[in-house]
Amino acid sequence: xxLRLNNLxxxxxxxxxxxxxxxxxxxxxxxxxxxxxxxxxxxxGDWSLRFLCLTLTITxxxxxxxxxxxxxxxxxxxxxxxxxxxxxxxxxxxxxxFFVWHVIGIDIIESPYIWFGLLAYxxxxxxxxxxxxxxxxRMGKNWKKLHRFIYxxxxxxxxxxxxxxxxNLADPLFYLIIVTLLLAFRFLVWVKNRKFNKMMIPTRKKxxxxxxxxxxxxxxxxxxxx
Amino acid sequence: MIIKTxxxxxxxxxxxxxxxxxxxxxxxxxxxxxxxxSVISPNRVLAANNNSVWNNLSKGDFSNNKLTPTPAELIKxxxxxxxxxxxxxxxxxxxxxxxxxxWSIEVTGEIEKPGTFYLEDILRxxxxxxxxxxxxxxxxxxxxxxxxxxxxxxxxxxxxxxSSAYFVKFTSVHQPEIMPKQQNNAMLEWPYVESLRIDxxxxxxxxxxxxxxxxxxxxxxxxxxxxxxxxxxxxxxxxAIVKIEFLKRPPIxxxxxxxxxxxxxxxxxxxxxxxxxxxxxSERQLGSGLFTPRRQTELFNGYGEQVASMxxxxxxxxxx
Numbered sequence: 001x002x003l004r005l006n007n008l009x010x011x012x013x014x015x016x017x018x019x020x021x022x023x024x025x026x027x028x029x030x031x032x033x034x035x036x037x038x039x040x041x042x043x044x045g046d047w048s049l050r051f052l053c054l055t056l057t058i059t060x061x062x063x064x065x066x067x068x069x070x071x072x073x074x075x076x077x078x079x080x081x082x083x084x085x086x087x088x089x090x091x092x093x094x095x096x097x098f099f100v101w102h103v104i105g106i107d108i109i110e111s112p113y114i115w116f117g118l119l120a121y122x123x124x125x126x127x128x129x130x131x132x133x134x135x136x137x138r139m140g141k142n143w144k145k146l147h148r149f150i151y152x153x154x155x156x157x158x159x160x161x162x163x164x165x166x167x168n169l170a171d172p173l174f175y176l177i178i179v180t181l182l183l184a185f186r187f188l189v190w191v192k193n194r195k196f197n198k199m200m201i202p203t204r205k206k207x208x209x210x211x212x213x214x215x216x217x218x219x220x221x222x223x224x225x226x
Numbered sequence: 227m228i229i230k231t232x233x234x235x236x237x238x239x240x241x242x243x244x245x246x247x248x249x250x251x252x253x254x255x256x257x258x259x260x261x262x263x264s265v266i267s268p269n270r271v272l273a274a275n276n277n278s279v280w281n282n283l284s285k286g287d288f289s290n291n292k293l294t295p296t297p298a299e300l301i302k303x304x305x306x307x308x309x310x311x312x313x314x315x316x317x318x319x320x321x322x323x324x325x326x327x328x329w330s331i332e333v334t335g336e337i338e339k340p341g342t343f344y345l346e347d348i349l350r351x352x353x354x355x356x357x358x359x360x361x362x363x364x365x366x367x368x369x370x371x372x373x374x375x376x377x378x379x380x381x382x383x384x385x386x387x388x389s390s391a392y393f394v395k396f397t398s399v400h401q402p403e404i405m406p407k408q409q410n411n412a413m414l415e416w417p418y419v420e421s422l423r424i425d426x427x428x429x430x431x432x433x434x435x436x437x438x439x440x441x442x443x444x445x446x447x448x449x450x451x452x453x454x455x456x457x458x459x460x461x462x463x464x465x466a467i468v469k470i471e472f473l474k475r476p477p478i479x480x481x482x483x484x485x486x487x488x489x490x491x492x493x494x495x496x497x498x499x500x501x502x503x504x505x506x507x508s509e510r511q512l513g514s515g516l517f518t519p520r521r522q523t524e525l526f527n528g529y530g531e532q533v534a535s536m537x538x539x540x541x542x543x544x545x546x
Binding site: 034035037094095096103106109110113163164168170 | 299300301303304308312313314315364365367413414484485500502503504505506507508510512513516517518519520522
């Protein structure tokens with residue numbers, strides 16, 4: 001069973017690399033059109049946002065399917081978000097601007113859409129470096145608080161997308177809808193939890209009706225065992 | 227064919243070396259100059275295509291031979307043509323459906339000689355020249371295009387403008403059955419309109435282009451007739467023009483109407499005045515290789531010497 005799961009994990013790991021390999025192929029075969037630098041930059045940005053959305057879908061799936069075995073995938077997808085977002089930024093700094101820092105500085109100061117992208121990246125960066133179990137242990141409850149900032153990163157990334165376009169907003173609108181649905185789901189769960197909190201004086205049974213907490217609790221148990 | 231490939235390598239390498247004074251690049255540029263002067267002259271490369279419609283045209287007054295034209299394939303495949311699609315690739319393909327023959331232009335307003343003229347009749351009266359101009363898009367990319375065209379001022383004078391003509395308005399073609407975004411009324415109010423002050427329109431830098439690289443204009447690049455005003459952002463250089471109006475008052479151009487805070491009437495290239503959502507300080511030159519820094523954008527796209535006097539008493543931040 002463990003072996004099969006590992007197989008699944010490694011295949012997902014490699015599937016997530018496909019967009020990167022595909023981009024390399026397009027670079028080598030010069031398939032990127034008249035402005036290849038921008039094409040690379042945009043492609044990597046798109047994939048960062050897609051992986052961010054995928055990361056955010058894991059928890060809702062776990063709750064709806066009442067299956068709690070997916071947190072490892074959530075972590076992997078989150079790290080891939082970091083991977084693609086880092087390449088996105090490196091493309092900007094190295095391939096596009098080639099370390100001409102004063103131009104980069106002016107560009108960032110004068111381009112509000114970059115501020116939102118940068119905000120999203122800083123958050124994703126912090127989440128990525130606090131991935132190791134040791135960091136999680138050291139941070140205790142703060143780890144969870146910090147990792148909730150992924151919601152802000154998602155909003156920042158979508159604003160970043162919207163604000164750089166002249167007017168053709170169909171693509172970012174798609175991501176806005178996805179992110180809104182994903183965040184709305186969490187909001188509804190939160191509202192539901194609060195209602196139950198008010199209705200019932202805390203008892204041990206509460207865990208039965210609070211799916212999110214239930215999962216969190218069981219995750220904690222699993223981790224303790226590990 | 228081999229000669230052409232060589233030219234393409236040059237194009238990415240003699241990218242204005244004065245801007246970035248890295249040693250590596252200067253050496254490359256020197257090398258490139260050596261090669262181009264000894265083996266192939268730029269003129270020969272431009273005329274290398276046997277199917278050229280126009281060979282050995284004289285150069286326009288402000289055509290800059292020191293600029294290396296962006297390879298034609300890049301220019302042809304990187305166009306904004308929102309009437310067809312908001313995507314550059316799709317708009318290039320869809321633009322091939324445009325009907326451009328026959329083509330006539332309606333000329334009205336504050337002039338002595340209003341009327342409708344066939345393009346071929348207009349062309350018969352004009353002297354075609356080659357104009358190697360910079361082209362800077364508001365999206366912060368740029369290229370160098372060897373346009374084939376004629377002085378806009380020379381044409382406008384033939385219509386005998388009245389002293390009350392302060393502005394010239396240009397209107398693009400309206401073919402909703404062929405242009406999907408016109409059919410859906412998407413994004414902008416169609417047809418596309420642009421405008422210049424009369425002195426801008428009469429300026430010797432302003433041209434009407436009918437071709438590039440010695441051939442007729444590709445449809446996606448604005449065939450059969452487009453405006454080129456190289457010191458302004460690309461969206462001013464309206465494509466597929468069917469109407470010219472001489473007006474007393476300034477008309478509102480399409481982008482200004484859609485987002486007045488973002489696109490002004492003048493739209494002069496200016497690195498000091500950022501677009502509200504992005505910097506205009508630098509630009510990506512099409513054809514430049516990976517790991518090549520962006521080009522520093524110049525005031526009036528480098529044509530300040532010719533055009534700055536037209537704006538001498540104006541606050542360019544206010545009149546953006």
